[in-house]
Amino acid sequence: MAARGVLDSTASNPLGRPRGIWSVLHLDPILLFLLLVLISGGLFVLYSGADRNLDVVKAQGLRFGIAFVVMLVFAQLDPSVFRRWAPWLYGLGLVALIAVIFVGIGAKGAQRWLALPGLPRFQPSELMKLVVPMMAAWYLSRHFLPPRLSRIGVGLAIVLLPMVLIVKQPDLGTSLLVGMAGLFVVFFAGMSWKLISAFVVMVSVAAPVMWFFGMRDYQKQRVLTLLDPQSDPLGAGWNIIQSKTAIGSGGFDGKGWLQGTQSHLEFLPESHTDFIVAVLAEEFGFIGILILLSVYFLIILRCLYIAVTAQDSFSRLVAGALTMTFFIYVFVNVGMVSGLLPVVGVPLPLISYGGTSTVTLMAAFGILMSIQTHRRMITA
Incomplete structure (x- = not known):
């Protein structure tokens, strides 16, 4: 019985070290x-x-x-749980962003909130600050890194789709934050400096168009x-x-x-x-x-x-x-x-007074x- 208890203990902790309170929590x-x-x-x-x-x-x-x-x-939660649920959460987030456009709650000229029965009012765009980088990481980590150009393109599409939906609310600030979160994943995956330079040039060229037609x-x-x-x-x-x-x-x-x-x-x-x-x-x-x-x-x-x-x-x-x-x-x-x-x-x-952004940051x-x-x- 005692030997069996020792074996069970070492199986959960191979080196036999006691787990501290921080590891337990x-x-x-x-x-x-x-x-x-x-x-x-x-x-x-x-x-x-x-x-x-x-x-x-x-x-x-x-x-x-x-x-x-x-x-x-x-x-x-084990990180594998976030990896496994990333595609489902991403799809659910896109559905929520689309719902905001049609049935969202407006305030101060913007329509950014959803009010579901039994739940407090929330901003789906805030949740996408977590979901978009997880989805981009899920896709890119399934392949060899650094990724090929085609896979970088898919990664960028994963990032840009929710950005467009958030801009429609309109919420340019949150859209840029969501986009940056996803772009950091693509960058850390091994995006070459040539592609980064090309992207900067494209943004510079598109800026005047955005000024007259997008802003x-x-x-x-x-x-x-x-x-x-x-x-x-x-x-x-x-x-x-x-x-x-x-x-x-x-x-x-x-x-x-x-x-x-x-x-x-x-x-x-x-x-x-x-x-x-x-x-x-x-x-x-x-x-x-x-x-x-x-x-x-x-x-x-x-x-x-x-x-x-x-x-x-x-x-x-x-x-x-x-x-x-x-x-x-x-x-x-x-x-x-x-x-x-x-x-x-x-x-x-x-530091600033707020609810949804605070919860999102602490979840991160x-x-x-x-x-x-x-x-x-x-x-x-």
């Missing part, structure tokens, strides 16, 4: 700690950005609680406002002007928590959502921004380590794409708020933790 302690630091600081800044509205902080705390549960659930008036206005915010200081340029004023007024060490004038005197719009980094910069200055970006850098560094050490092509491609998508979130939001990029409505990850971290912890189970 399938969580990466380093990544989890960094996420908790970021989220805690985010709630701290959100209280000020929401003009000391404790209800907003409580609501965001509840969303984080739900997001953590989602992350934990995703972390329990809506409000999207063109965002680009023009970026180039010259003072052309309409009380209208389209107001957000960027006030954001840059808030960032500049913070100086080196800021005005102090709850002491920001741009946000609390209501000069800065969307101070608890898209422009929350301007609140942080005004109240905590250059030091606060440096600390925030350092935490983001450490999270990205840890995620890249998980991607590099993943044990199969599918896991490496998905982990790399999700990591770079997180980076794009940070890059676009900070660039937007500082006046270096057009205003596209991309929230600051795990759950996938990364799954890749890391299941790798350990095999090699330990």
Whole structure:
């Protein structure tokens, strides 16, 4: 009986090493700690950005609680589960995006949400940020890498189809994020620099066509406002002007928590959502921004380590794409708020007030933790 128990134990753990609590929970302690630091600081800044509205902080705390549960659930699943379900989830996502066009719920001139019986309202486009890279990785990892030109073409088609459907909503910002997530998979699979150069040339040639025939008036206005915010200081340029004023007024060490004038005197719009980094910069200055970006850098560094050490092509491609998508979130939001990029409505990850994007991001971290912890189970 005792010998049999030893054999059963070593069968589940070949080297006979006891499994730690992190292995049992399938969580990466380093990544989890960094996420908790970021989220805690985010709630701290959100209280000020929401003009000391404790209800907003409580609501965001509840969303984080739900997001953590989602992350934990995703972390329990073996990466092979994501690989096996990727085509089905992709097909379901396309059906949902098509349904949004016909029966979706509209708000502020956009039709982006679905309300299904028994479920809360949600944005299918947010889910595609996870599904598209998984589908592209599923297809490309089934063949020898680097892929041939024909398979790169199929991979690009997998990425472009949901992008077109999301643009129809219209939601150019989310469409670009979904596209970037999928394109990172194609790039990491071994896309040659010649093809990358050709793609850049094609985009450059298509840009004028998109300007005249593909972009809506409000999207063109965002680009023009970026180039010259003072052309309409009380209208389209107001957000960027006030954001840059808030960032500049913070100086080196800021005005102090709850002491920001741009946000609390209501000069800065969307101070608890898209422009929350301007609140942080005004109240905590250059030091606060440096600390925030350092935490983001450490999270990205840890995620890249998980991607590099993943044990199969599918896991490496998905982990790399999700990591770079997180980076794009940070890059676009900070660039937007500082006046270096057009205003596209991309929230600051795990800092801005929001629900669906928070859950999506934490689900992505759950996938990364799954890749890391299941790798350990095999090699330990």
